[in-house]
Amino acid sequence: MRRNGQRIGTWLCAGFAAVAVLTACQGEPEAPLEFAGPEDGTLFNADTLGEAAWEVSSDDGVPETVGFVLDAHAVDADRDAGTLRWSPDTLDDGEYHLAVQRTPVETDDEAAEPEVLHEWRFAVDATPPEIELISPDSAVVAGEPVVVAGTTEPGAAVTVADQETTADQDGGFELELTDAPEGELQIVAVDAAGNSSDDAFTLVTVPSRVEVDLVRSVHVTPHAWATPSFRERILAMVDDGIINSIALTLKDEGGRIGWNSEVELAIESGANEGVYDLEETIAFLHERGIHVAGRIVAFRDPKLGPWARDNGHLDWLVQTTDGEPYTGRYECCFTNFSHPDVIEYNLAIAEEAARAGVDDILWDYIRKPDGPRANLVLEGIPNDEPLEPAIIEFTRLADERLSKYGVRHGASLYGIAADRPTQIAQDVPGMSQYLDYVAPMIYPSHWGPGEYGVADPNRQPYDIIDATLQVWKAQVEGTDTRIVPWLEDTTYRAWDRPHQVREQIRAARDQGVEEFLMWDPGVRYTPDAYDTIPQGRDE
Template sequence: MLVVAVLTVGAVSVVVWTRPDVTVTGLAEDAVVSPSTLRTMAVRTGDPGAAEVLLNGEQAPVIRDGDLLRLDSPELADGAHRLEVRVPGAMAWLPGGGTSIEFTVDGTPPELALEPVKPVAPGESGELRGLARDAESVRVGGEPVPVAGDGRFSAPVDSRAGTVTVEARDAAGNTATERATVPLRHPGMRAVHLTASAWASATLRDPVLRMAREGRIDTVQLDIKDESGEVGYDSQVPLAREIGATRGLYDARAALDRLHELGVRVVGRIVVFRDPILAEASWHGGQRDRVVQTTGGQPWTGGYGEYAFTNLAHPDVRAYNIALAEEAARLGFDDILYDYIRRPDGDRSSMRFPGLEGSAADAVTGFLEETRTAVREHGTLLGASVFGIAASRPEQIAQDIPAMARHADYIAPMVYPSHWGPGEYGVADPESQPYDITARSLAHFAKLTEGRADVIPWLQAFSLRENYGPEEIRAQIRAAADNGMDSFLLWNARCRYDPAALSPGR
């Protein structure tokens, strides 16, 4: 007689059709299966050498596995199929004289789409929402979540997560996987830039501390690694010590303690790919692929110097900067703010990035993603300084703002009025119209980053062709606020700031 048995292996039920001389396991009648399922299917007969296996009426190639028969290269196209097993001389139980199973192959994974997670306040939970069409189940961070009839789902996400993996699985066992980032909502900052040398100088440091005590600022941006490639404190990162990048200009732990005692947050700035010290050491050390090169195989200069930019695609370069970021996060820096996180400006066709796969913009975005995962466990936020022109001309420096915003907690556009040309954003003379150019350029950044990351702009606190005093600085601050941006960083390369530009007591 014909016996049907149902075996449960894990969460998968397998139907076994049995007759005195034929047993087929791993494939059920009328089952919908993925192509990979057929690799687990096996046929057992009293005489494997005499059995005939057919797929859709054609003899199927099989391999012997002990006393079992398995399909050889069992990849089938999506659609309906029929498996037959015939044993000569056996009693005919089914038409055609053999065991027959009808099944359907479905190799198409569910359609999975995730909405950007809105920034979450530290210590709180956010919400991840998405759509998984044709999915039978969805897991977020390894945990199952309910799926509505139309495929929509939502799940809480922790602010400490950084990145969450979402997996959708259909009835056939096909899976689609996506990763969602969980951005942190920045607590806000009114910051000024200080180099390592400026912090070491009482002449430059003390006025900034006075501004903090008066409540004019609540954050200090202190350089970790600057444009020269120098690391301001005595870093223990092995490569920094190997190439002689550490300077010991300030004691990082002491500086952090002093500022935190004042209630001041500290943003550590790391100049990433512009790094002459690492580039020169690598070039002379025989590791030339760490350096951006000309098409002729020489170090690229572009007006920045002979050993100007390191290769954004090289794993050693990336690991070095991430190691500095991790070290700073462990020390207690509240934010890591990357600068020069881009390719060199200039003609891309004249540059060579050894080992680069895909675009330079993708490499930049991936680097941000790697860093946020590394620093998030320390509760440190991650920001990225970007060119003002990146909003409208991302290809010029490989800064794709919407993509970067998915992997940074905030974007810090350098929208200095003196750096815009006449007519940008419809502003006739940007340098003499600080409110207009700042307001219009930041509106563009707000649109590109909406729902992904905060925007905290760098504002101009220096004079170039026009004199920039308290009035011009306040005009930029007002323009940012009118775009819903109450945070800002002031840049002055000389690290001298006029306290009259900032209101006390805030």
């Protein structure tokens, strides 16, 4: 509070009717009024407003006709023998005009106006600035600079990791951290009024990253990658410019994990094979500019299944109506894709791979086992309810879990799922809400005669790929979900293998699909069948 030294001499008779003046004016003049308060034009925040006070004082006391008026409305003030004092409790944000007025004594002059003796203008901004972080929105590569950008109140001072900047006239701010530590970082914004907001965000780092616009990938098993002769053939395909990615199996159809995972259930169930070192493998591939899609076979799991059965977790398994583990045509067992522990196991493996730097997670066997729905019992899903929603929910949970790592994820889906979703519990439009891409398995050798109007799909690879992709494109229309089809380069039913591979790639391209995942369980591909990736389209 400051006293501004302004004094106004007044007379006891001021403003009185003429008769009263004749009597009262014979007295001495009253002591002058003094005004004290914050400096004119002060901007208050919530804390400083609570400490603010404005006063009118006089040695002879402040007349009852003198009071405070805020924006033309009288306010209650504390009055004692020599002082009139007003302190606001709270005020909405905005600009204010505070005046000291003398109210005229009643006279015959109805037009008499209050006399303004003193006035202040001030503003209140008690609202802390909001902070919205725009970047980084996912993991960053360790050791590389990271740009922290977002919006807040215009003109606010923003501090992150001891670096400071000022938000522009639109509230935007941006600063670069040259060596940001992994973990929680504080971001603080202080506006012109001194209001402060702080927010914490977790900066996730990955060892390295390779991004490609168009994925051209081949399937590689753990043992093939660990075998020098197989590995060199794959790397030669990259060097020749015909592929830019490998779909490295992380967890296979046998429930086996290719590296020594630290996930507790992987250790307890004996799933770890330790065929390769995951972090070293990712680093090696990334150094050569090779994108890595980590393939995880989720719910067909002959490792976790028997362990669950033997350890009293039958509810982790798809069961028969007799309460036995359902096998169908699979070895034990098919796990329950609606059970939280089964879901967590698969997501934990995927997250471990994401932390190691895998660029994509490619789910496989996220479906029900073959067989009629009536023969399958999944605890947690009533027997009369469909199974598709549980698979969709898994893709949502996976998307949520992986998003902070900047990892894309896709799903290998049955070719028939596009127009026969209930046969395999794969609802393509529903899953596409949460997947970055779908990978339909549309191998020509797997279609029967007459499918999609193609008399002999295996002998007509162009026609069957062309026809199936038309159906799949309709399923993802209106979304940003890509189609990255599984094609085949196998010996199975191959009558002219290079020709069959070329025709599949050509048919996909003619449908506007320039990406592919190529399948050969034996990991023996035919490089002569592949086109060179167009320059400028792979990175």
